[in-house]
Amino acid sequence: MNSFKNLNPYFLISYFIFVLFISIFSFNPIYLTSGMLGALSYCFLILEKKNILKSIIFYLLIFLAVAVLNPLFSHNGKTVLFFINDNRVTLEALIYGAVLALAVVEVIFWFKCFNLIFDSEKIIFLFGKISPKTALVISMTLRFIPNFIKTFRSVNTSQKLLLKNHRLKRYLNSFSAVITQSMENAVITSDSMNARGYLLKHKTFYSRFKFTPTDLFLLIISAVLFILTVIGRTSFTYYPEFIFPDLSLLNCISYFSFLVLSFIPFIFEIKEGIIWKFSVSKI
Template identity: 30%
Template sequence: MRFDSYHPVINLIYFAAAIVCTIWFHHPVFLGISYVCAFVYSVKLDGKRAVIFNLCLIPLIFLYAAWYSYYNHFGVTNLRQNFIGNQITLESVVYGIVRGTTVAAVIMFFSCVFAVVSSDKVVYLFGRISPRLSLFLSILLRCVPRVKERARKIEISREGIGKGVRQGNILERFLHGLSLISIVITWTLEDFVESTVSMKSRGYSLRGRTAFSIYRFDNRDRSFVVMIFLCLTFVASAILLDQTEIYYNPEIIMNPVTPMSFVFYVAYAVLLLLPMGLQIAGEIRYKRKK
């Protein structure tokens, strides 16, 4: 059973916990678990597109690490000098890789958010708290797939008149691509304005507005909440025992790995892989019944 069939509050709790922990933990083991789980879950949701997108993030991580270590000089393990005489240290390189991996993992988790959280769930979650914020987020989430579809249709129509991005020489392809981007941006801005005016004309931002929803918090959602908070309890214990702490300046220092550390690692991995595990179990159960 897909994770998007669960209550919107469950989706919010999971993704908030996953993204916050990914940003907070700079420990290489916890960060590696976050990256691998985000990679695998995004591939499970989006397939080959996610594989290509996630693989494109890997060279960007190392490019950022190279740039960061080139302009930030801390640490005691010197590797070499740059062209202006500053030292490039092992600690700065490792910390650059850590920061780049964190950003990549967060981006992959957000791709999962776009695949799971629909616009009606955003309206349900934020409609009563902040109608304006709910309107903005729902339009944004709805805009991403619509922009892709509109760009595809525009490209097909332009190919019919010989102005596709794969037609002509290099200069003509470049100009055709700029024209396509200009058309898509213009359409997107006009769509934003039309959507906002349409929602305001329906009284979306008025006080006292009621909201209708089809979501019910059932026993399945309660069981998922129990599992999430059980895993978060182990993660909180790891934080209290300094198992997630690591220092990169002036040298790399972290607590030794103990048998209890593996319990925390497993609990964190279970937390991040819980939605995908439930989805795989539901698919297997469906195939058996079929």
């Protein structure tokens, strides 16, 4: 099954830039709610339900903390509700706090999706074109990390059996052993890279991602939706008074476009699921 995750990284990164741009800049509860629903629906398809419920409860707590704390830090606004220690607590600050909390949690959920979709391979692919040396360093580092941890564990275990040191001292000793080994290996690795012709010009890079018509189609759709969203005049005023932007046709189109944009991963995933089911029943 071809899932959203396996699309071309160029499309995926542009999609995330579109969605995050609006989520971060707009600060409008309607966009934020639709973005949140889009991110959550995708998470529900990919992750285990139990984990999602747990994280929803956790983020609900964050939401409440941010929303309730905002009036304590911000005393702007016209409608005074009550006073705490001579500080005004205003309705506007409360509303702002709620929207702020929504924005924080919404972006967190989009980054959750980002972490699900963007593994290191995709990042290296994106970097590889712009900055091949950095991409090389990143891919080497990603290989070294599990290696080092493995070496550390084996040294640590043998130290544990041989010496009766304090845990912290043993950790530091083992870490030092890892450093020595890795630095000497670095010299050997670089010599071997030179021997195999790393310094020669006209090297080529392998990548397994192809830019398919599906990617192009989705890229165009999301770009159009993004532009339609940006056109809307939907900025809210929070201080000194809460003003709701008028519901003109343009704004309605804008809201609807962002709703569709944030549901693209979900729709794609469902569509592919249905196709998969039909093709299985034919066989």
